[in-house]
Amino acid sequence: MFEIKGLSVNYGGIEAVRDISFSVEEGSIVTLIGANGAGKSTTLRTIAGLVKPRSGKITFMGEDITGKDPAFIVGKGITLVPEGRRIFPDLTVYENLRIGAYLRKDRIDDDIEWVFSLFPRLRERSWQYGGTLSGGEQQMLAVGRALMSRPKLMMMDEPSLGLAPLVVRDIFSIIRTIRDKGVTILLVEQNANMALQTADMAYVMETGSITLSGKGRDLIADDSVRKAYLGK
Amino acid sequence: MAGFFHQNLSYFLSGISVGGQYALIAIGYTMVYGILRLINFAHGDVFMCAGLVMVYLSASLPFAVSVPLVLVFTVALGFLIERVAYKPLRSAPRMSVMISAIGVSYLLQNAALYFTGGLAKVYPEIPFLSRSVVIWDASTRVVTLVTPFLTVILVVLLTLLIKHTKIGMAMRAVSRDFETSQLMGIKINRVISITFMIGSFLAAVASLLYFTNYASVTPTSGSMPGLKAFVAAVFGGIGSIPGAVIGAFIIGICENIIKGGATIFGIPGSGWTTFSDAFTFAFLIVILVVKPTGLFGEKAVDKV
Numbered sequence: 001m002f003e004i005k006g007l008s009v010n011y012g013g014i015e016a017v018r019d020i021s022f023s024v025e026e027g028s029i030v031t032l033i034g035a036n037g038a039g040k041s042t043t044l045r046t047i048a049g050l051v052k053p054r055s056g057k058i059t060f061m062g063e064d065i066t067g068k069d070p071a072f073i074v075g076k077g078i079t080l081v082p083e084g085r086r087i088f089p090d091l092t093v094y095e096n097l098r099i100g101a102y103l104r105k106d107r108i109d110d111d112i113e114w115v116f117s118l119f120p121r122l123r124e125r126s127w128q129y130g131g132t133l134s135g136g137e138q139q140m141l142a143v144g145r146a147l148m149s150r151p152k153l154m155m156m157d158e159p160s161l162g163l164a165p166l167v168v169r170d171i172f173s174i175i176r177t178i179r180d181k182g183v184t185i186l187l188v189e190q191n192a193n194m195a196l197q198t199a200d201m202a203y204v205m206e207t208g209s210i211t212l213s214g215k216g217r218d219l220i221a222d223d224s225v226r227k228a229y230l231g232k
Numbered sequence: 233m234a235g236f237f238h239q240n241l242s243y244f245l246s247g248i249s250v251g252g253q254y255a256l257i258a259i260g261y262t263m264v265y266g267i268l269r270l271i272n273f274a275h276g277d278v279f280m281c282a283g284l285v286m287v288y289l290s291a292s293l294p295f296a297v298s299v300p301l302v303l304v305f306t307v308a309l310g311f312l313i314e315r316v317a318y319k320p321l322r323s324a325p326r327m328s329v330m331i332s333a334i335g336v337s338y339l340l341q342n343a344a345l346y347f348t349g350g351l352a353k354v355y356p357e358i359p360f361l362s363r364s365v366v367i368w369d370a371s372t373r374v375v376t377l378v379t380p381f382l383t384v385i386l387v388v389l390l391t392l393l394i395k396h397t398k399i400g401m402a403m404r405a406v407s408r409d410f411e412t413s414q415l416m417g418i419k420i421n422r423v424i425s426i427t428f429m430i431g432s433f434l435a436a437v438a439s440l441l442y443f444t445n446y447a448s449v450t451p452t453s454g455s456m457p458g459l460k461a462f463v464a465a466v467f468g469g470i471g472s473i474p475g476a477v478i479g480a481f482i483i484g485i486c487e488n489i490i491k492g493g494a495t496i497f498g499i500p501g502s503g504w505t506t507f508s509d510a511f512t513f514a515f516l517i518v519i520l521v522v523k524p525t526g527l528f529g530e531k532a533v534d535k536v
């Protein structure tokens with residue numbers, strides 16, 4: 001459903017992403033792992049339309065969406081849960097969810113109910129300001145906010161960053177639940193172990209290029225991956 | 233106290249009135265700052281242009297037409313300035329945008345100079361607003377009484393807009409985080425345009441009230457009220473709308489009491505009159521030293 005071909009992205013003179021190609025099957029969980037500065041966030045931000053690529057082509061459901069602006073991309077059904085959560089601190093939890101549905105014209109009550117059933121803690125805190133939530137709660141809110149746009153493809157940039165192991169497990173189980181609801185997932189992670197266990201398909205990025213790809217379970221067994229990303 | 237109040241009643245009244253006018257201008261400064269972190273130096277001149285356009289339009293059109301036209305013109309002017317002078321600089325350093333704002337300010341003043349030939353233009357007497365009234369043996373004009381009420385109504389409406397509508401929510405989001413707002417599908421340029429249009433609309437309303445009191449418009453008529461409204465916005469904590477409104481009323485009232493020649497610190501009468509403008513700026517310096525973030529200012533979180 002989603003395909004990238006020969007994508008390159010520059011920041012000024014620096015080439016952050018170099019001629020990468022990959023695809024995402026509908027209904028799967030695909031992960032992109034790699035060291036700091038490999039270009040993972042840049043890739044997601046380019047897909048979301050925040051950064052314009054230098055060259056390459058991004059296709060979603062048969063449509064060329066390369067270089068379109070973010071509002072167009074969200075409207076097409078691609079959403080990004082950004083690195084560092086980026087909750088709106090002076091909007092309430094409820095407003096943060098509503099703003100996730102900014103482009104939608106239909107009723108959103110059922111979706112809010114769904115998000116609250118995924119994350120019951122958000123329901124208890126719906127009138128609290130986003131900025132007063134704990135890190136884990138903010139991550140839940142960031143995921144919930146992204147779901148409010150009714151995405152077909154949800155991209156997540158390091159959702160486990162800075163969270164306690166138990167919360168990380170919760171987040172990953174929620175990711176599977178969301179996939180089971182029919183949302184395709186593109187996941188960037190530092191936590192390679194969890195990511196590879198969860199993903200159907202995985203790509204490894206190194207200094208702007210994709211160097212390895214395969215089924216999540218196969219890569220866990222791969223020696224070079226074990227050394228570089230699993231610390232074994 | 234009651235005696236002091238009664239004695240200075242007419243100055244209190246004009247203080248509240250001028251304060252309301254400053255408040256309407258100050259909201260434009262504070263909202264634009266809130267969303268772009270830009271001090272829009274041209275805002276006072278937009279206010280002056282609204283006054284000048286009213287002079288020209290009312291010469292040939294009835295008030296029922298010229299007043300709405302002035303509002304429309306000013307909103308369009310605010311929109312245009314943002315599009316032409318600030319939007320192209322969205323990713324430029326903030327100093328460049330600031331310089332662009334100063335440029336626009338001079339441009340508007342020069343355009344006004346060209347059209348007026350540098351002569352003070354007599355502001356029309358808007359029938360209802362210019363009428364005289366006497367309350368508690370202080371004589372004043374209807375505009376003095378109308379201003380504070382109109383200001384409060386507009387501020388309440390604006391607050392409702394920001395707190396309870398979708399566009400208001402988008403404004404709050406954009407003022408915090410451009411990028412994440414874009415990820416929500418918000419078109420930030422549209423939100424910024426709307427912010428400028430609201431600010432300009434309120435400045436146009438302020439110009440109708442203010443120039444009815446002051447009777448003439450010159451190319452530099454916007455500087456002083458613009459500056460004072462800016463001080464009010466800083467006093468209230470720039471970025472905060474209630475702050476700007478409260479700051480504006482305080483400055484308006486203090487300035488007029490001083491002008492009115494009340495006995496202050498045992499120095500009677502007209503001894504202070506000449507210092508009424510200096511007061512505002514002395515006040516600004518004191519605020520910046522004592523509480524740089526103003527009454528309701530957010531802590532110095534710089535936007536990245």
Ligand SMILES: Nc1ncnc2c1ncn2[C@@H]1O[C@H](COP(=O)(O)OP(=O)(O)OP(=O)(O)O)[C@@H](O)[C@H]1O
Nearest residue numbers: 011012014016034035036037038039040041042043
């Ligand atoms: N706005 C920017 N301007 C200039 N260079 C940038 C910018 N954003 C990222 N880069 C550079 O691009 C490269 C890739 O960055 P990116 O954020 O995509 O890495 P990443 O794989 O997400 O890393 P991490 O795991 O640390 O989040 C880095 O070298 C980074 O310094």
Ligand SMILES: [Mg+2]
Nearest residue numbers: 040041042083
């Ligand atoms: Mg990253």
